[in-house]
Amino acid sequence: MTVSHWQADGTQPTREVDFLVIGAGLAGCAAAYFAAQAGRDVVITEARDIALGASGRNAGFIITGLDSYYHLSVEKYGEAVTREMWDISKQTIAYWKEFAHQCDVPIDPCGSMLLAESEAEAQDLERAARALDAAGYDHQFYDYDPLNRGYFAALEQSSDAATQPVKLVQGVFGLSGAELVANNEVYAIHQDKPDVVTVESRLYHFQARHVMICTNAYSLTLYDFFADKIIPTRAQCLVTEPLPQGPILNTMGYSNYGYMYYRDTFDGRLLVGGARHLHKAAEHGTLEDKANKDVHNALDAYLQKYFPDVSVPVARRWSGIMGFTPDGLPIVGRLPDCPNVGFAVGFNGHGLALSAATVERAVDMLLNGTPVGAVDVKRLL
Ligand SMILES: Cc1cc2nc3c(=O)[nH]c(=O)nc-3n(C[C@H](O)[C@H](O)[C@H](O)COP(=O)(O)OP(=O)(O)OC[C@H]3O[C@@H](n4cnc5c(N)ncnc54)[C@H](O)[C@@H]3O)c2cc1C
Structure with missing residues (x-):
């Protein structure tokens, strides 16, 4: 500046x-x-x-861990650092839950589902599940799609929660x-x-x-x-109009290695975010707050593919800038x-x-x- x-x-x-x-x-x-x-x-x-x-501006996912699956984190950082980061995450989640309860901030202990979009990702999720077992962290692995939306497998983290981040x-x-x-x-x-x-x-x-x-x-x-x-990196989200059928999930979804994510909002809409991996040149290395049309087209396509039961239009689109580090x-x-x-x-x-x-x-x-x-x-x- x-x-x-x-x-x-x-x-x-x-x-x-x-x-x-x-x-x-x-x-x-x-x-x-x-x-x-x-x-x-x-x-x-x-x-x-x-x-x-x-x-x-975020999606309000209070989700355990780093941005890569547990076994991939172990490959990248080693067992000790991965475990330390998971513990930092668990402690952070405990703090947010405590603070939210103390000041009446909306928080839904709905847990989260890491979801496989392909057979290969399903195998990775299974490896992540085995690594989490060995490390002693709670989770539930499904070799099918418990949401019945076309995924190949899922890993549930029941201590995760959704919040209203501004509040x-x-x-x-x-x-x-x-x-x-x-x-x-x-x-x-x-x-x-x-x-x-x-x-x-x-x-x-x-x-x-x-x-x-x-x-x-x-x-x-x-x-x-x-x-x-610090590498500034832009992320994009949308929310729909209120869903006439009410909330359609009882969890937060996180697919394609976390590049795509969604949840119900507290006012009955569906939030979808992600897709920056498809447009890295535009989304990485920028501090500009801008809804990128190409990324939003990808979010719309995801919405259509995995949520054919959502027929209401998108109400709002926005972006925010995250801080990434080299490692x-x-x-x-x-x-x-x-x-x-x-x-x-x-x-x-x-x-x-x-x-x-x-x-x-x-x-x-x-x-x-x-x-x-x-x-x-x-x-x-
Ligand atoms: C679309 C999107 C979705 C996301 N979803 C999730 C999610 O679901 N779960 C999750 O864990 N994370 C998510 N994130 C990431 C998460 O929002 C960030 O990691 C987190 O908000 C970082 O908090 P912060 O306080 O460090 O940064 P910020 O919230 O960016 O705060 C930094 C502040 O510093 C101020 N500032 C900057 N320069 C100066 C200056 N010179 N003088 C004074 N003030 C200054 C800025 O105005 C800003 O308010 C998401 C991010 C985005 C953009």
């Missing part, structure tokens, strides 16, 4: 802050919550307003007790003294004792350090030249699955120097 000479004219008042969070999405609000729990006085500064980034972010923000400074983008961060970080923003020059960056996909526009670590795991650490500035970004399209427990580690690292394990950015340095 650039700022002009006229905008950054140095007239912004100085404001002292104990713990400053940058970004008011799921991660930022969870960071505010954990910092407040640790006794810090927290302010969140947000370029737009609460939940206007990916956190308010969840607002709820977590409320629980944090933090102050929000909205419409206040950060331009620059530097630390010239041992315990004071200067954060230049549109309205204030903050002098903060600690800073936590939770800007996910946008991080590369904030600080060069993220230029080779598919979130990154947590401190900025190299600013020891009092931590970050927790790069949720790889799985912020509802991973962010709360990741951010909890990030806050503990920043305040107490506690190691953060598999999400440590050091693996990419």
Whole structure:
């Protein structure tokens, strides 16, 4: 992000802050919550307003694990890291459920179904089931399609849940007790003294004792350090008009290795998202909020193929920007030249699955120097 000479004219008042969070999405609000729990006085500064980034645009799947099946994750990261990430995910889900109940946020413990679109994927799902068995994680494998919609197999995760993500972010923000400074983008961060970080923003020059960056996909526009670590990646969703027959699923569906997904909404519509794998050139490496026609044509075709019983039109189409990392795991650490500035970004399209427990580690690292394990950015340095 650039700022002009006229905008950054140095007239912004100085404001002292104990713990400053940058970004008011799921991660930022969870960071505010954990910092407040640790006794810090927290302010969140947000370029737009609460939940206007990916956190308010996602599908609301609180789903266990990473974006690849368990055995494929073991092949990629090894058993120990995969298990650690699954545990981070389980802990994150437990937090969201607890927070949602505390502040009356809609949450449906409907579980999820990973669904095979081909024989080959069915074999992969079976391998995933065996690997989950060996690791001791609950699931149920079906060698047929329990939804009766043309899939080849399914793997059910009964502890997964569906939520209303904007309400969840607002709820977590409320629980944090933090102050929000909205419409206040950060331009620059530097630390010239041992315990004071200067954060230049549109309205204030903050002098903060600690800073936590939770800007996910946008991080590369904030600080060069993220230029080779965060790949902004667009995702698309649609919802139909209300279904006359009422809800048609009692689960969330996740097919083609997670590239396609759907669920009932709380107001009786069907939500369908995904298909970015079909249009990578357009959807990867962009920060532009735009409903991509080609991707939406693919979502429409999916809807027709797997939901011939849905005859109502599409009511709304939208996009959001996710933050991907080169190896598919979130990154947590401190900025190299600013020891009092931590970050927790790069949720790889799985912020509802991973962010709360990741951010909890990030806050503990920043305040107490506690190691953060598999999400440590050091693996990419
Ligand atoms: C269409 C779609 C569907 C998805 N579905 C799911 C799903 O079902 N389940 C799941 O787990 N995940 C899903 N995701 C991913 C999930 O939404 C993200 O992983 C999660 O929201 C990331 O949260 P965050 O707080 O890190 O980022 P964000 O919500 O993007 O928040 C970052 C915030 O930082 C602010 N910001 C940026 N730059 C600055 C600056 N310079 N100064 C101040 N503020 C700044 C932004 O305005 C933004 O509000 C989906 C994403 C999309 C787009």
